[in-house]
Amino acid sequence: xxxxxxxxxxxxxxxxxxxxxxxxxxxxxxxxxxxxxxxxxxxxxxxxxxxxxxxxxxxxxxxxxxxxxxxxxxxxxxxxxxxxxxxxxxxxxxxxxxxxxxxxxxxxxxxxxxxxxxxxxxxxxxxxxxxxxxxxxxxxxxxxxxxxxxxxxxxxxxxxxxxxxxxxxxxxxxxxxxxxxxxxxxxxxxxxxxxxxxxxxxxxxxxxxxxxxxxxxxxxxxxxxxxxxxxxxxxxxxxxxxxxxxxxxxxxxxxxxxxxxxxxxxxxxxxxxxxxxxxxxxxxxxxxxxxxxxxxxxxxxxxxxxxxxxxxxxxxxxxxxxxxxx
Amino acid sequence: xxxxxxxxxxxxxxxxxxxxxxxxxxxxxxxxxxxxxxxxxxxxxxxxxxxxxxxxxxxxxxxxxxxxxxxxxxxxxxxxxxxxxxxxxxxxxxxxxxxxxxxxxxxxxxxxxxxxxxxxxxxxxxxxxxxxxxxxxxxxxxxxxxxxxxxxxxxxxxxxxxxxxxxxxxxxxxxxxxxxxxxxxxxxxxxxxxxxxxxxxxxxxxxxxxxxxxxxxxxxxxxxxxxxxxxxxxxxxxxxxxxxxxxxxxxxxxxxxxxxxxxxxxxxxxxxxxxxxxxxxxxxxxxxxxxxxxxxxxxxxxxxxxxxxxxxxxxxxxxxxxxxxx
Numbered sequence: 001x002x003x004x005x006x007x008x009x010x011x012x013x014x015x016x017x018x019x020x021x022x023x024x025x026x027x028x029x030x031x032x033x034x035x036x037x038x039x040x041x042x043x044x045x046x047x048x049x050x051x052x053x054x055x056x057x058x059x060x061x062x063x064x065x066x067x068x069x070x071x072x073x074x075x076x077x078x079x080x081x082x083x084x085x086x087x088x089x090x091x092x093x094x095x096x097x098x099x100x101x102x103x104x105x106x107x108x109x110x111x112x113x114x115x116x117x118x119x120x121x122x123x124x125x126x127x128x129x130x131x132x133x134x135x136x137x138x139x140x141x142x143x144x145x146x147x148x149x150x151x152x153x154x155x156x157x158x159x160x161x162x163x164x165x166x167x168x169x170x171x172x173x174x175x176x177x178x179x180x181x182x183x184x185x186x187x188x189x190x191x192x193x194x195x196x197x198x199x200x201x202x203x204x205x206x207x208x209x210x211x212x213x214x215x216x217x218x219x220x221x222x223x224x225x226x227x228x229x230x231x232x233x234x235x236x237x238x239x240x241x242x243x244x245x246x247x248x249x250x251x252x253x254x255x256x257x258x259x260x261x262x263x264x265x266x267x268x269x270x271x272x273x274x275x276x277x278x279x280x281x282x283x284x285x286x287x288x289x290x291x292x293x294x295x296x297x298x299x300x301x302x303x304x305x306x307x308x309x310x311x312x313x314x315x316x317x318x319x320x321x322x323x324x325x326x
Numbered sequence: 327x328x329x330x331x332x333x334x335x336x337x338x339x340x341x342x343x344x345x346x347x348x349x350x351x352x353x354x355x356x357x358x359x360x361x362x363x364x365x366x367x368x369x370x371x372x373x374x375x376x377x378x379x380x381x382x383x384x385x386x387x388x389x390x391x392x393x394x395x396x397x398x399x400x401x402x403x404x405x406x407x408x409x410x411x412x413x414x415x416x417x418x419x420x421x422x423x424x425x426x427x428x429x430x431x432x433x434x435x436x437x438x439x440x441x442x443x444x445x446x447x448x449x450x451x452x453x454x455x456x457x458x459x460x461x462x463x464x465x466x467x468x469x470x471x472x473x474x475x476x477x478x479x480x481x482x483x484x485x486x487x488x489x490x491x492x493x494x495x496x497x498x499x500x501x502x503x504x505x506x507x508x509x510x511x512x513x514x515x516x517x518x519x520x521x522x523x524x525x526x527x528x529x530x531x532x533x534x535x536x537x538x539x540x541x542x543x544x545x546x547x548x549x550x551x552x553x554x555x556x557x558x559x560x561x562x563x564x565x566x567x568x569x570x571x572x573x574x575x576x577x578x579x580x581x582x583x584x585x586x587x588x589x590x591x592x593x594x595x596x597x598x599x600x601x602x603x604x605x606x607x608x609x610x611x612x613x614x615x616x617x618x619x620x621x622x623x624x625x626x627x628x629x630x631x632x633x634x635x636x637x638x639x640x641x642x643x644x645x646x647x648x649x650x651x652x
């Protein structure tokens with residue numbers, strides 16, 4: 001997994017980098033963007049970290065996370081940051097993943113663009129593209145890039161990259177956990193990352209309200225063949241003083257049952273609109289299911305929306321699953 | 327972490343090894359014992375794998391787990407296995423950890439004994455002792471031993487050792503997860519261990535009944551300051567067709583809350599007798615608490631019994647916690 005020479009050249013020769021990750025950011029996007037930004041600044045380059053949304057609570061321990069500016073802040077300041085003429089997309093490979101708001105997008109002016117990502121791509125964007133779907137995390141690619149650029153890996157970079165990798169491998173439990181992944185993680189610990197501290201921030205920093213929400217959601221569990229369905233409603237959020245962010249990882253939980261092959265979380269947007277997260281085991285491709293509803297994702301983790309009441313949405317999804325899985 | 331020369335000599339020169347792990351066996355004890363047995367047999371030595379209790383369900387995927395014989399089977403056959411004159415204790419360092427039944431113990435005859443363990447020790451047992459409390463798992467010690475003996479690491483050994491390490495590090499999330507631990511795990515993947523398959527067996531092979539039990543247990547949650555208390559009763563086991571084995575890992579779950587420093591599971595033996603598991607974060611030493619009730623364990627994971635009704639037992643424990651923690 002070697003970074004292309006033109007990417008190395010681009011980073012070495014250019015200056016003024018807007019480093020942006022996707023909306024609804026996750027640990028891999030945030031940690032990777034920060035580590036790249038740190039590396040380039042160590043090189044004497046100017047960088048700005050950009051994300052449409054604020055950094056979610058569980059990532060507030062990442063060194064430099066406070067340097068992220070939102071698209072709104074960026075728009076206000078954009079007249080003052082005209083010397084940032086290079087855009088780098090991290091953990092996504094199309095400009096549309098930055099925001100769906102065309103006005104905001106147009107505020108980002110750049111001359112050259114690069115993409116560093118591990119998602120499979122459909123629409124090519126960027127003058128320089130480094131997309132490695134086989135990589136478990138974008139963080140692994142940034143690690144490699146830092147090595148190739150000959151930059152010293154600092155403890156702060158290591159924490160960001162370790163978090164990036166931990167998030168995208170489910171703390172080393174998903175199928176993408178290879179010997180190479182653990183070798184890099186081992187190196188990051190050597191450089192200063194503390195696994196148990198990072199784990200606690202990422203996966204064990206639940207509020208009491210979130211725990212309460214989790215119990216309510218699990219109590220909605222329905223099973224049909226190998227599919228487990230759980231549901232979260234607006235009322236549950238109100239009653240537990242929580243928000244949709246708090247449902248992160250909930251959908252993964254029912255997979256703990258041996259006989260559950262597919263786990264589905266329905267999140268109520270309104271009575272006839274549900275946001276759906278899907279997780280599967282082994283060769284069951286839920287991306288295909290999500291795509292049928294206009295969504296997408298990876299083979300074992302995907303999402304979509306269905307505009308229908310819960311019972312209708314559920315039966316549509318189950319019938320599609322039955323046809324595709326069996 | 328080098329094995330003592332006298333241990334290497336012992337394994338090289340002797341033959342006929344009884345390799346025994348502690349009662350209520352866990353993945354580290356079982357996987358380590360099996361990997362050692364495979365190594366010695368590869369050396370042309372005779373070995374027998376011994377454990378008081380049958381191998382629990384979640385460990386039935388371990389290659390060679392079916393070779394374990396229980397103490398009862400051993401006692402029956404002991405006249406035929408008199409040529410096994412060397413005893414090796416794995417993942418424990420006192421003969422009393424094999425069984426509390428003196429009659430059964432006396433059936434194990436041996437001339438030399440060795441101990442390979444990572445628990446802190448009180449009573450010295452064994453002619454050769456290799457006890458490394460700093461080691462995250464006994465599996466790591468067996469890995470080192472295999473390297474030192476110059477034995478080829480097979481895929482079957484790798485699965486056993488990876489499982490051993492995964493169990494004792496909570497799949498690389500506990501404080502004992504060092505860069506060295508991940509380097510060994512990386513090597514074991516290289517040799518054939520599949521992280522997601524092993525993870526699923528160890529942590530995601532719950533029956534529907536177990537999931538149901540989990541929900542009932544979590545619904546008993548009480549919080550007092552930084553302590554979370556959950557309870558499992560005999561009635562819950564009956565109603566969900568489960569057994570105490572099914573409560574493994576339950577006590578760890580409430581730690582997912584940021585403000586929970588100590589998590590306690592009360593398991594009802596009868597109305598006035600509870601088996602108690604304790605888990606803590608950071609520097610809170612629950613071994614000290616458990617010892618006060620005649621139990622023991624590690625700093626962050628310990629256990630004991632209290633002979634009292636639930637409310638009394640709970641208030642005794644809480645008052646001791648309050649005095650020790652604050």
